[in-house]
Amino acid sequence: MRRVGHLVVCGAVILFLGAGADIRSAEKRLLKVDDLFEIKDVNDPQVSPEGDWVAYTVRKADSKTDKNDTDIYMTRWDGSQTLRVTTSKVAETTPRFSSDGRWLAFLSSRDYDEDTDQVWLMSRSGGEAERITDFKGGVSDFAWSPDSKRLALVVLDPDPDACDAEKEGKEACEEKTPKPIVIDRFKFKEDETGYLGKRHEHLVLFDVAARKGEAITSGLHDDLLPAWSPDGRSIAFVSKRADKDPDRGDNWDVYVIEAKTGAAPRQLTTFDGADSSPEWSTPPAWSPDGQQIAYLQGGPPKFIYYVLPRLAIVPVAGGAPRIVTATLDRGVGLLHWSSDGRSIYCILEDDGSVHLAKVHVATGTIDRILAGPRTIGAFDVGKGDRIAVLNSTPDEPPEVFALEGTTLRPLSRQNQEFLSHVKLGKTEKVSVKSKDGTAVTSFVVKPPDFVAGRKYPAVLRIHGGPVGQFQNEFDFDWQLFAANGYVVLAANPRGSSGRGEEFCRAIYADWGNKDAQDVIAAVDDAVTRGIADPQRLGVGGWSYGGMLTNYVIAQDTRFKAACSGASISNILAGYGTDQYIVEYEAELGQPWKAFDTYVHNSFPYLHADRIKTPTLFLCGDKDFNVPLLNSEQMYQALRSQGIDTQLVIYPGQYHGIRTPGYVKDRLERYLAWYGKYLKP
Template sequence: KTKPPILIDRYHFKADREGYLGGLREHLWVFDLETRKGEAITSGLYNERSPVWSPDGKRIAFVSNRAPDPDRSGDTNIYVVEARAGAEVLPVTTFAGPDEGRPAWSPDGQWIAYLQGDEPRLHAYNLNKLAVSPAAGGPARVLTPSLDRAVENPLWSADGRSLFFIVEDDRASYVGRVPASGGNVDKLTGGRRVVSSLSLGSDGKAVLLQSTAVEIPEVHALENGEFRRLSRQNEAWLSEVELASTEDFTSKSKDGTVVNSLVVKPAGFKPGQKYPLLLIIHGGPNGQDEHSFSFDQQLFAAQGYVVLAVNYRGSSGRGSAYQKAIYADWCNKEVVDLVGAVDEAIRIGVADPERLGLGGWSYGGILTDATIAVDPRFKAGVSGAGASLQLTMYGTDQYILQYEQELGVPWKGLEPWIRVSSAFLHADRIKTPTLFMCGEKDFNVPIAGSEQMYQALRSRGIDTQLVVYPGQYHGIMMPSYVRDRLERRLAWYGKYLMPGGQPAQ
């Protein structure tokens, strides 16, 4: 049967996986277990998400953007509604920016904890703070105003006197606690590890996932600041493999910026020996490389590479100013930081300057393109789901609100768009053989971004390939394609960086 035409009349009209956005919205429903019937309790041109029942089971707190045109606004807020059809939706927060996260009710149902972001124009670089507000609405109180680190996963203590949460902090994370009335933040865990999925029982006992660079996330109990392991899902496999070591790594960029990263060294690493280096660039950019288990990093190190994972400016974990430093200036300071980290790896004798490779996915792919356009030293590159001619992304990807808030519309000012399209416009400088990869149906960073860079290098006679994964979106999910992507990356790097194009093991 022939599908009907798609009518589009929205400002934000497409999203990865969802496709073209029509008039459908996500609303809250309540399902009665006895009658086996459901009824909608919200309606309108809004989406509702992250619903949480109140302690007495009568109300639901949720997150929604209820601006006159939600497509043109990043102003989400917390709302409460009684769990019945026709009930009035009551606003809890009024901050002119994102109030989000999974709302957390206090045990007595009088307060709601949530995450407060930054002003709307900076929504792509949010550093979330912990805040509480009366459940009936009223002045909000930010509990981590001076922390300068992003928080997540807020939970109330059983007595309602304090809140627990996770803090993202310079390549690691920890569990924090603060009085509900405000005060100093207590750091309850430490070490070079990552914690997530914190949960508290009614008896106050805490469990969470804990991971290190050599430990896949497992469930642990948290007892007086110590971890007690409860699950051993991956223990058998880990006992059969020899893993690479991961260390903190610091460099200074040419403009004096201190940049913190990770260096992953192969098992049996020999000091004084120079190794082929892979600069693997994380996406986001609002994210960080951290001391948690990375299969990709371990796989590359197992082939004999030293892996460098750089938290360039724009990354999280280093405070608000650091992650907002690239606002409206993409692919500039980030590249300076990436190149500076590689220079440091060469200087200390870890990296062989004649065997440098790089790669990344999403914003990591974008930065791969930008880096090879200014630094010809890299002998092999793999750019996944990237783009370089950003002007052509206007109206073709899902970031229209960020583009117009950050760069402005191109017909009123072309210069910012030309500046962030520099990699493509200087493709004549690229010497690095590069493999481009993308999902066929990617609406996050559409395939055109990879196609354009592939075409530019092919036109110039630079060794290049383009791999398209049929039916895949921004994240490659089909198991056979996941394996294929790993194998192709290993083969491409091996061809240019290993003696005789040594095949991957």
């Protein structure tokens, strides 16, 4: 009787909870543009040395100040307590625990006249944070020594032409006429940095107690990604110092230098391509015994970014490196040795997901610890291989989780309240066949109130890169389009990562051909399945996504509306005006020697008369990645033909639009443009 009674009571509870869930579901609303001010961007989990706490950053857009603010939080490993560590209106990033656990250091430009990041130090026993560095050029990265007495800093050389506000006064400096910019470098411009002079980033050894730093590297090259040896005697880092002209390639190598002034760096790797390129955000990793260094090796220089980083190990004493993942046709990154030195934890990119994996050093065997439809954006390994991960799925923005075996336990919960109030569209991963039979992965996001059998206006979204991938992660733009009644199609065409090097290199020097066929195949599949209305198709993307948008509308007139952000179609105009001089010459050649190749890849501009799609062009006026002039040319080409078009220029913005008000404006313009032509 008790057992029956117990079952009845439990059943009542379940029914009650189910009814409550239905009520809550009914109360949920659709996502709206202003929700971008509610979403919190969680990142950079760091496990404390004792393993009891996890620090991480939380970024949120503020509609009142029209700025983004990043603060540091800490959560106990058992999830029982969360602390907000910083509260200023200026961003604090890169939280790092000292090795003895007494201190938490971070980067911030707050209360600093030069507006460059400096290192701040906070005692974990309490008290206010203190700025401990004063480098005019700023600190971009740092690492604690094992004894917690020193920091290895990455410091930018000060600007020799900068006005000294302390000596001359701030007002006098503001009124002073800037000196002419003199260019003499091969690669002379970079997005957000501007025109490149002779300033570089170098390593500085910083004494925490004395608050004093001394440079241990110098020269006309950058020295980045410092990593201390377990005994604290040496620092590994990456540099292109071996090249006569570092600007002419991507030949990063791993070096080791004694942690003292006057020491000479010793080169460990000599591969012609990139070893631990800073673009992979993966510092060299010392084995626990200090005898080996794990790093990432790229591919032949001619293939530039069309490569998949492989895990390699090199003896610290010198010798040939060993490629541990030689048979794995997937890219890896973010390397952490296991405490016993037998394995290396890493992330592994695979067909629309990013998994957490463990590679056995001796055999190269790979165990996927966290697989499935997810994206592991970051992770950290603490004492006893205690792991905190940044995990996202199509239904949940990135959050910090504690890994227990192969299951995740939530720690940060920053977006839990927000998600409880909104309805999201269902995301489905499908495989479609391209024109030549190639299998292409695509994501399909349906409106939250999707009705089977009804055809919906569809928007094809195209990712940038071209080497990159759409992933099993939360995408605000996708969900916003879905909330406004669109089916969203997001394909990973050839040129994308996650499917192996052959798939990645299939578009080498041949843009807008196979990759255009692949994304169009995703649209054809949705039309065939009766999901997408063939009379109401839109397309759009940013950067290479904008470029491929232009390629698509120049060969398929079915699309009724397009949004092309920060794109280029006249490739000849890109040579020497953007930051990709190395990539242009490696992939396409020099225009006077490979004119036909440039013309071949410029057909959306040279054959703009084939375009019939009303197109919205957008770009930041300070973009040195894909400069504004390229969007201006395409706008002019369509305007000259009488095609409905518009050019939106965001003042003070670089390749990535970051000012919250402009991000909101861009989303509203997307919806208005698609709405005008797909929902007449």
